[in-house]
Amino acid sequence: xxxxxxxxxxxxxxxxxxxxxxxxxxxxxxxxxxxxxxxxxxxxxxxxxxxxxxxxxxxxxxxxxxxxxxxxxxxxxxxxxxxxxxxxxxxxxxxxxxxxxxxxxxxxxxxxxxxxxxxxxxxxxxxxxxxxxxxxxxxxxxxxxxxxxxxxxxxxxxxxxxxxxxxxxxxxxxxxxxxxxxxxxxxxxxxxxxxxxxxxxxxxxxxxxxxxxxxxxxxxxxxxxxxxxxxxxxxxxxxxxxxxxxxxxxxxxxxxxxxxxxxxxxxxxxxxxxxxxxxxxxxxxxxxxxxxxxxxxxxxxxxxxxxxxxxxxxxxxxxxxxxxxxxxxxxxxxxxxxxxxxxxxxxxxxxxxxxxxxxxxxxxxxxxxxxxxxxxxxxxxxxxxxxxxxxxxxxxxxxxxxxxxxxxxxxxxxxxxxxxxxxxxxxxxxxxxxxxxxxxxxxxxxxxxxxxxxxxxxxxxxxxxxxxxxxxxxxxxxxxxxxxxxxxxxxxxxxxxxxxxxxxxxxxxxxxxxxxxxxxxxxxxxxxxxxxxxxxxxxxxxxxxxxxxxxxxxxxxxxxxxxxxxxxxxxxxxxxxxxxxxxxxxxxxxxxxxxxxxxxxxxxxxxxxxxxxxxxxxxxxxxxxxxxxxxxxxxxxxxxxxxxxxxxxxxxxxxxxxxxxxxxxxxxxxxxxxxxxxxxxxx
Numbered sequence: 001x002x003x004x005x006x007x008x009x010x011x012x013x014x015x016x017x018x019x020x021x022x023x024x025x026x027x028x029x030x031x032x033x034x035x036x037x038x039x040x041x042x043x044x045x046x047x048x049x050x051x052x053x054x055x056x057x058x059x060x061x062x063x064x065x066x067x068x069x070x071x072x073x074x075x076x077x078x079x080x081x082x083x084x085x086x087x088x089x090x091x092x093x094x095x096x097x098x099x100x101x102x103x104x105x106x107x108x109x110x111x112x113x114x115x116x117x118x119x120x121x122x123x124x125x126x127x128x129x130x131x132x133x134x135x136x137x138x139x140x141x142x143x144x145x146x147x148x149x150x151x152x153x154x155x156x157x158x159x160x161x162x163x164x165x166x167x168x169x170x171x172x173x174x175x176x177x178x179x180x181x182x183x184x185x186x187x188x189x190x191x192x193x194x195x196x197x198x199x200x201x202x203x204x205x206x207x208x209x210x211x212x213x214x215x216x217x218x219x220x221x222x223x224x225x226x227x228x229x230x231x232x233x234x235x236x237x238x239x240x241x242x243x244x245x246x247x248x249x250x251x252x253x254x255x256x257x258x259x260x261x262x263x264x265x266x267x268x269x270x271x272x273x274x275x276x277x278x279x280x281x282x283x284x285x286x287x288x289x290x291x292x293x294x295x296x297x298x299x300x301x302x303x304x305x306x307x308x309x310x311x312x313x314x315x316x317x318x319x320x321x322x323x324x325x326x327x328x329x330x331x332x333x334x335x336x337x338x339x340x341x342x343x344x345x346x347x348x349x350x351x352x353x354x355x356x357x358x359x360x361x362x363x364x365x366x367x368x369x370x371x372x373x374x375x376x377x378x379x380x381x382x383x384x385x386x387x388x389x390x391x392x393x394x395x396x397x398x399x400x401x402x403x404x405x406x407x408x409x410x411x412x413x414x415x416x417x418x419x420x421x422x423x424x425x426x427x428x429x430x431x432x433x434x435x436x437x438x439x440x441x442x443x444x445x446x447x448x449x450x451x452x453x454x455x456x457x458x459x460x461x462x463x464x465x466x467x468x469x470x471x472x473x474x475x476x477x478x479x480x481x482x483x484x485x486x487x488x489x490x491x492x493x494x495x496x497x498x499x500x501x502x503x504x505x506x507x508x509x510x511x512x513x514x515x516x517x518x519x520x521x522x523x524x525x526x527x528x529x530x531x532x533x534x535x536x537x538x539x540x541x542x543x544x545x546x547x548x549x550x551x552x553x554x555x556x557x558x559x560x561x562x563x564x565x566x567x568x569x570x571x572x573x574x575x576x577x578x579x580x581x582x583x584x585x586x587x588x589x590x591x592x593x594x595x596x597x598x599x600x601x602x603x604x605x606x607x608x609x610x611x612x613x614x615x616x617x618x619x620x621x622x623x624x625x626x627x628x629x630x631x632x633x634x635x636x637x638x639x640x641x642x643x644x645x646x647x648x649x650x651x652x653x654x655x656x657x658x659x660x661x662x663x664x665x666x667x668x669x670x671x672x673x674x675x676x677x678x679x680x681x682x683x
Contacts, residue, residue: 078509079260079267082117083487086215088256092117094166094216095156095228095254100124101208102155103250107142112210113187113238113247120264121253125236127187127245144248149230152250156228163221164205168214170198176211187238226258229265240400270508276557277406279565283623285573286407286556295404295411297553302573305602307552309571311392313444314416314549321437323390323418328370330394334360339526340369351398367393368545371419372527375541380531385541386422386430392552393417407557414552420544421529424470427542431478431500431517434546438515439482441548442504444669445559446568449505452484455492462496463521471519471542472498496522506562514555518545569625570669575601575662577624578640579615580608581631588635592655599663620645626662626672644672 082089096115103124104110109131115124128142171179173192176199180188188211192199195211202216203209217223231251238244255261280286285303288294299307315325334353337343342350342365353360364370371389380387394414403409422430442448454475457468475498479486486500493499497519503511520543523529530538549555559567569575576596578589589605596603606615612629619627628640640658642650665672 079263080256081511082119085256087217088254089117090215090217091223091227091256092122092254093212093214094220095223095252096122096124097166097202097204097208097210097212097216098156098159098220098223099152099230099250099252100126100210101159101204102152104208105155106151109142111185111187114191115210121231121251123249123251125238125247125249127238127247144233144250146233149233149250153228153230157225159204159207160220160223160225162205163219164207165219166216167203168216169201169203169209171201173197173199176201179209180211224255224257227255227261229253229261236402240403242400242402267508267510271510271561274508274561274564275406276408276560279560280406283565283573285560288406293411294401295399295409297407297410297412303556305573306567306571307556310552310556314392314441315390317437317441318388318390318418321388321433323388326371326374326389326391328367328374328391328393329364330396331361331363332370334362336369336373337362337365340372340523341526342366342369349398351396363396364393365397366395367391367415367417368419368523369527371417372523372529372543375421375529376527380421380541382423382531382533382539385531386420386426388418388420390416390418407553410553413554416547416549416552416555418546418548420546421524421531421541422544423531424467424542427471427519427544428474428477428481430544431475432481434517434544435478435482435484435500438502438517438546438548442515446562447504447506450484451503451505451511452479452486453489453492453501453503454479454486455489455494455499455501457493457498458491458495460495461493462525467521467542468498471521475500475517475519494518496520504558506558507564512558514550514558515548516546516550519543520545566623568669569662569671570666572623572625573602574604574622574624575666576603576626576628577619577622578603578605579612579619579627579629580606581612581629583608584632585630585635589630592630592640592659595655596659596662599659601659601662601666616643628658646671 080088082092096117099122100112100115103126104112107128109128111127111129113125113127115122126144128144130141131139133139173195176192177189179201180192191211199211200213201209202212202214204220229252231253234249234251236247236249238247253261253264255264280303283302284300285306286300287298288296289298292298318325331354334343337350343362346365350365351363353362355361370393371391374389375387392414394412396412399409399411404411418434420430420434442450454472456472461468479500499516499518501513502515503513504515505511524540524543529541529543531541533539567573578592580586580589586605586608593603593605606619608615610618616627623645625645627643627645628634629643630640634640634652637652638655639652640655641652642658644650661672
């Protein structure tokens with residue numbers, strides 16, 4: 001389990017992170033070690049869409065459903081992950097230690113801090129202090145560059161070749177402190193202060209050692225030299241605190257053999273082509289304006305059109321599923337956040353308060369306290385439950401500038417929040433309903449492969465055994481009803497209740513944390529939420545937090561990369577572009593665009609200042625799905641000469657027939673394959 005924040009966590013993700021921060025000692029066990037190894041493998045589910053399509057459309061699914069061309073057998077040859085391959089995890093962990101040893105061999109003044117494994121490899125942070133030369137002059141701290149990576153890798157290979165044994169040694173706190181002081185590693189002393197017993201170190205022969213909980217391979221010779229590659233150098237503050245020392249971080253990747261490393265590098269190349277930051281600028285979808293501040297997203301007209309379609313679909317799907325769409329303020333009195341516990345647990349990740357008429361107000365970091373107040377606004381009967389609230393609520397959280405990343409990590413974002421207040425006996429059905437809705441929505445966007453994890457009660461938690469057992473059983477039963485395979489993270493639940501997390505898999509095999517369903521026994525108690533039960537007495541409802549996208553911004557980034565900016569017809573910001581052959585048809589084209597807008601079709605008219613071939617090329621670069629060439633002949637006959645970006649020239653069609661077919665396909669989220677009675681043939 002990572003200690004980082006995901007925007008899928010409405011709710012108490014922030015509080016959960018705060019609790020984790022108080023357990024840095026455990027987190028340091030190479031940042032992630034113990035709990036991951038206790039997890040069951042969480043398999044990928046291939047969830048085919050349960051949608052019936054007309055016969056003529058079955059050949060062409062939504063663009064995001066169309067798989068990227070891959071070599072035969074790719075499904076069976078997917079790259080392993082830390083979650084699914086313990087040996088790979090050990091390789092990455094040991095590789096981090098070997099890299100740190102190599103750095104200190106080359107640069108004896110380097111001090112080591114932490115070196116965890118991460119999703120596709122590992123990193124290590126180093127501190128280089130200022131030194132003094134023989135003349136007593138101060139020598140500035142060493143600055144690593146990418147050119148230093150080659151000699152470091154060469155030193156790593158030598159360490160691997162010597163096949164040093166790797167030994168786990170359990171030591172007392174006093175012994176660990178003595179060892180650390182002997183080698184002058186002050187950062188390790190800070191780490192030691194937060195470690196809990198037992199304290200262990202791992203040594204590489206008698207050459208090098210580090211505080212660590214493991215696991216590791218048996219000896220350095222077990223590491224595959226050709227499966228390891230050093231990637232880049234970056235800066236990072238110690239403990240993420242800009243008031244502390246600036247460290248130098250080396251990122252690296254490690255795999256079980258050279259073939260896996262080659263495949264990963266190919267994946268990186270493909271991911272670079274799909275980078276949502278690059279595509280966002282190229283397609284004029286969104287921007288981050290420096291003058292306004294980092295982590296604040298500006299949605300441009302084209303990106304806004306896509307976002308509006310996403311929001312409209314989300315809202316209608318929720319209304320159909322029995323949710324009430326609600327809206328809440330962007331700020332609230334600080335006392336509300338004290339009641340919810342967020343101020344106490346997560347103050348450092350919230351923006352500063354503002355004074356309003358001698359009261360302090362807080363810009364909201366989440367929506368759930370507002371929904372609690374709406375529930376509490378009147379006394380509820382058991383007959384009123386379940387109550388389902390949904391909100392696309394924009395929240396604001398303080399993120400350090402160094403952690404911001406396009407749409408994936410921002411300071412202001414819109415959560416697709418939902419909260420359910422239900423009776424204990426309703427919980428299982430409500431969870432099934434959430435999973436059904438999640439499946440329906442994600443499938444619409446072409447995501448039908450999931451990795452599912454059930455997380456159970458941690459050591460520190462609120463609520464009694466009975467309610468935890470019942471809630472966990474309800475989550476498990478809901479997953480069984482869905483027929484989904486899932487892994488179990490024993491003890492990985494939030495302190496306020498068990499949860500289900502769902503990762504989606506994109507077109508190039510990457511997994512992204514998005515959806516989450518979390519039971520909560522904490523907020524109902526904090527806010528005194530009640531209902532009148534069948535016996536006429538007061539009882540506390542169970543609260544369910546759930547998000548499907550996580551945040552619209554992050555999901556939009558994932559979606560953009562999944563389809564490489566080539567959005568399906570129903571989402572494309574411009575669904576059809578009219579290409580003008582002569583100025584004489586401009587008014588006619590504008591009338592066609594207006595007619596299209598009335599039935600919900602997004603049509604634009606080219607300025608017509610360039611030759612037709614250039615207009616076509618520009619439209620294709622803008623990834624417009626359908627183009628229509630309009631000359632005097634088309635204007636006089638009321639037809640359009642249609643060209644598909646995917647299929648090329650399709651022929652001439654009646655304008656009204658074309659617009660109606662575009663509207664139908666857009667509403668059904670499918671690609672256009674017929675116009676009127678005419679079937680479009682693939683070239």
